[in-house]
Amino acid sequence: MAIKIPVDIKTDPTLGGGVTSHTQLTDKEVNGIIDHADSSITSAKLNFGTWEKVFDSTAIDNISLWSVNNLDLNAHKAYLIIFVAVNKSGTSCNYKLYCNGNTSDGYYWNQYLEVDGANIYNSRNNDATIAIAYNDSPVVVVGFMARPQPSRVQMVIIGSREYYASIRIMHRSWNFETYDNITSIQLYATASGGIGQGSRLMIFKVSK
Numbered sequence: 001m002a003i004k005i006p007v008d009i010k011t012d013p014t015l016g017g018g019v020t021s022h023t024q025l026t027d028k029e030v031n032g033i034i035d036h037a038d039s040s041i042t043s044a045k046l047n048f049g050t051w052e053k054v055f056d057s058t059a060i061d062n063i064s065l066w067s068v069n070n071l072d073l074n075a076h077k078a079y080l081i082i083f084v085a086v087n088k089s090g091t092s093c094n095y096k097l098y099c100n101g102n103t104s105d106g107y108y109w110n111q112y113l114e115v116d117g118a119n120i121y122n123s124r125n126n127d128a129t130i131a132i133a134y135n136d137s138p139v140v141v142v143g144f145m146a147r148p149q150p151s152r153v154q155m156v157i158i159g160s161r162e163y164y165a166s167i168r169i170m171h172r173s174w175n176f177e178t179y180d181n182i183t184s185i186q187l188y189a190t191a192s193g194g195i196g197q198g199s200r201l202m203i204f205k206v207s208k
Contacts (some may be wrong), residue, residue: 052207053202056203062193068201071203072182073181073182077146078144079144080203082202082204083095083140083200083201085141085196086138086196094190094191097187098187100178105127108126109175110127110130114170115168133194140159141157152178152179156173158171159172
């Protein structure tokens with residue numbers, strides 16, 4: 001990875017006028033570029049915030065529950081959650097996002113708006129649903145989780161689900177009725193095996 005950063009260029013006084021000796025510098029150094037191995041560039045070394053991956057897993061079997069522990073929303077400020085699901089359950093499947101082991105839908109609300117061609121669908125529901133997938137079809141979900149202080153945990157979700165030509169744009173708001181810190185999440189498929197082999201879940205935190 002080539003990162004352009006200031007280089008302490010040494011000059012050769014024998015050349016006069018502060019002219020750089022090109023025998024001392026490579027072409028990249030002359031242009032202020034230093035090569036770094038990818039592993040040497042970490043978020044801790046940057047003087048600005050960025051998204052830092054804290055979880056990344058791909059399902060090797062058809063499963064119904066994905067649990068992620070060791071989270072800390074208070075310390076991490078916000079989470080970017082990317083969920084790519086392939087539904088192999090044989091039926092339609094709702095994907096629900098629970099937190100801190102609380103799997104009671106009564107503590108969750110979601111409002112959704114979906115568009116399929118000229119058709120518009122919308123509803124408000126008292127449950128933890130973040131997406132729905134038809135059988136043997138993929139769904140892509142990107143969610144931004146945060147909590148305005150003092151307030152309940154909220155997530156804004158955008159996504160797409162596909163069933164042959166019936167592709168849908170999805171927009172959803174999700175709310176968890178708690179003032180507690182989020183330390184774990186449980187992604188649950190209402191259909192057995194609804195999180196199919198090859199599905200992927202990634203979570204990123206704000207680094208600074």
